[in-house]
Amino acid sequence: MRIAGFVPELLRHLFKKPATVDYPFRKLEVPKDFRGTPFLHPETCIVCRACERDCPAEAIEIVEVNAAEKRFKMTIHNDRCVHCAQCVDSCPTDAMEMDDKFEISAFSRWDLKEEWEYVRAVVKPKPAAPAPQAAPAAPVSPSPVKPSESET
Amino acid sequence: MKFQIPIGPQHPALKEPISLRMTVEGEVIRDADLRLGYNHRGIEKLAEERTYLQNIYLTERICGICSHSHTTCFVQGVEALLEVVAPRRGQFLRYLVAELERVHSHLLWLGVAGHEAGFDSFFMYTWRDREVVMDILEMISGNRVHYAINTLGGVRRDIDEALRTKILDSLGILRARTDYYFKLGANEPSFVGRLAGVGRLSKEDALALCAVGPTARASGVAHDVRRDDPYGIYGEIPFEVCTADSCDVLGRTVVRIKELGQSYNIIEYLLRNLPDGPVAVKAPRRAKPGEVVSRYEAPRGENIHYIKANGSDKPERLKVRAPTLANYAATLAMLKNGFIADIPLIFAAIDPCICCAERTVELIDGRSGRPSQVRWSELRRMAARRAGRVSKKRNMEWPL
Amino acid sequence: MNDLERIERIKAVLGERAAEITNPSPQRIFLTVPARTLVPALEQLKTELGYRHLSTISGVDLGDVFEILYHFGYDGGNLNIRTQIPKADPRLPSICAVIPGAVLYERELQDMFGIIVEAIPDGRRLVLPDDWPDGNYPLRKDWKHVRAAEKIPGGKS
């Protein structure tokens, strides 16, 4: 046991750069497969409802808007989402994806809900992964863009 | 003169709500009592109405720090019920994340112990180094806390060669820093003076009260599920069960530090022998009727899930016993005849994960039929009524 | 000692107290013991065979009966002692005299299933709130969880 054995270590750090980051002004990069917020590519959604069935937080809701036109509306309740990306794994056509946003707080839970209204797509499910839950993680593009034009 | 000190439900030493009542005489604790149930979420009941797949994410949310422990324990059991076996690469990755989680949890504990003892520099340094392993976990799984890496039949994400090298490099840094700071911490007289001889739990008590994990191992009870009841690939991994004989908080610290070293070795073994192949296989959604007991050595000790299947895609019953609950009885024994100043250290030394232990009951609005939305004025009236009662009671016990 | 030897020794020690003993998977032994001979059986298992680490107690609602499982850990596996009590008269002997660490699990059983654990050293509520109405036992199958409609504060903006 040494008296003041910690002091040299402390003094060494006095002139070192701090280990912390000046957070709201400077930000760290997130890794490339970060699980941020889920979003939909409506042009590939075939409305199989796998995501709705598997979502553990019941955060995905698909309703039929117009049966004749095959129009559907998907709502992602980001206020309930637990960011597990199971919807991405479950999706047979890669229509669900995660972005890398993590600063997603809002003043009202209503502001967090996102909606897409679209016509059901006719896409072949990817043959490699017929079982949604057993498939390895779908590759997430490093910098996905939010579909803004399709939002209602 | 005896009086009662409430520790919790809200107390700066506790990061989660639990209520301990200490009857103290001066600075010495004469009696300790425990009250759970402040934060129950009804997970066991909820699990009965979710599919197995959804339950993975539900069990993950039993706890933040040992999130991978609960999912692995659950997934191991469900895979046995579904009669699927995860491929070897998937298993290696699953237990790689498990050991990384143990490293991060033990480093977290070291920092917390430093903080509870008022040694904030130690706390800051260990937590700074914990960021290394947190970053690795984030790179593997995409999230810092809830890794969500397990799925039925394997794991969800693979690691590439670059990441494998990176983890091996980081391991060297972690090893060096752990040794260095442990040496520094063990050489600081004021810190060791706070830990040694505090919170004694004899080997007999540890056995009788069914203590688990580092708490039991620091009392010389060499229980480790990874060796006693090997699950997954632990039968083939070489490692030692770390024990200490000092039966106090210092012993629990030493056990955790030694386990950090063992975990680094296991991680290195897993990465060096990582087999090729798929990481997951297809799993059915429905399980045949049956029951399974799944055990797992979480960072805090033995974690046990009992799952009963009824033929549907939802479990008939899921029983979760988190390690912290098993250690509560031992904690109460340790607290007796200690000092008030040692309460946070003794309580922290079991590495309590209160949200783990509190998981079973509904907190719905139907509580005693009272309306869920209480008007502000009524709330104030209720608070005043309750405060009036409390102060009267306090005057009886507190003759000052 | 492998599973079969263990089973033989348990049979030898308990005699006819062991109503049924199975080994559905490696490292797992399920033993059925009637509720009235539970405490002496556990005493024998503890003193003669060294089963003293109780992992937890699980309760299962099987309709007319409660099934209680005592999960014991040992070096090399897991012994699960099963006993059944009728739901109409849910009385269970306390095992705290044999295994002092069981008290929290027994208190939990009392709260969640309404099982009356006889001669429990500390029978207060453990997990349920103090003002929880009597006769509500959440883990019984006839106790249904009704989720309240979700109310999101604030208007839609």
Add this chain to the structure above:
Amino acid sequence: MAALKTLLYVFVYPGLVFMFVYSTFCEWFDRKVYARLQNRMGPTHTGRWGLLQPVADFFKLMAKEDIVPEKADKTMFTLLPIFGLAVVATAMLLLPVWHFNPAAGGFNSFSGDIIVLLYLLSLPTIIFFLAAWSSTNVFSTVGGTRVLTMFFGYEVPLFLAVLSPALLAGSWRLAEIARFFQAKPVLLLVNLPGFIIAVICVQAKLERTPFDIPHAETEIVGGTFTEFSGKKLAFFRLMTDVEMVVSSGLLATVFLGGFPGGLVLGFLRFIVKTLFVIFLLSLLRAATSRIRVDQVVSFAWGYLAPLAVVQLFFVILLKGFVL
């Protein structure tokens, strides 16, 4: 004119205005050094390098709701923070830096002022105890008893340690002690053990790690200050800061040779020497963990007090035979 000068002394310099500015600066310095020792940033955003953070904290607390517990002794509870601030502010006037003619006495420099200063520095401890006791909270009461228990531990070594330079200089007046050592700086080395003891005791007096036992947040929540809020808490915090400045000034006077050199140089020396003592206090805070109250008493009486007595004897022998 003399009255005007006294008023200037009391209110502007070295009185309340300077005291406020300098003590908040010292708190910032302490926080920043403590943070950098721990590889953190410390305050960064209020003012340049976060310099105004303690001031901002003070005004924020002043604006907060002021709660007085129902069961508390309301008079004591309200008066004690003001009284405590007054006591340490008075003590600050006695530091021998403001009067530039050490030969002439005055209301703030007289024979025996070292005793008065030490007495004024002991009062905050009593005030903390009374504040804890009058708030009738369980945690406060435990904190209050801890304050007194610790007080019996560190006070005697502190007095012994501070008195040995006074004995060596043969004076009970701070200005004269400082002048004595300015003339013979080598003799400062004699008092080095006493300086170390005094730094540890001052750390205990200021209730900082490893002696932050009376308000150890992980054990007894806020301890002494559990029930204090708003203005009263702001006053207590300012009081602790001023106490830190006064005690480091006292140590700088008796152990580091005071502040000679007139208006500018003397003032600069005051700043540098007090900051040096505060740096030592911060280092001690960062390098140790909190100890138990029984360990404090046994440490103080087992090591500090005997060392201080040995130091005192050595000084007496030196004074008698050599000088």
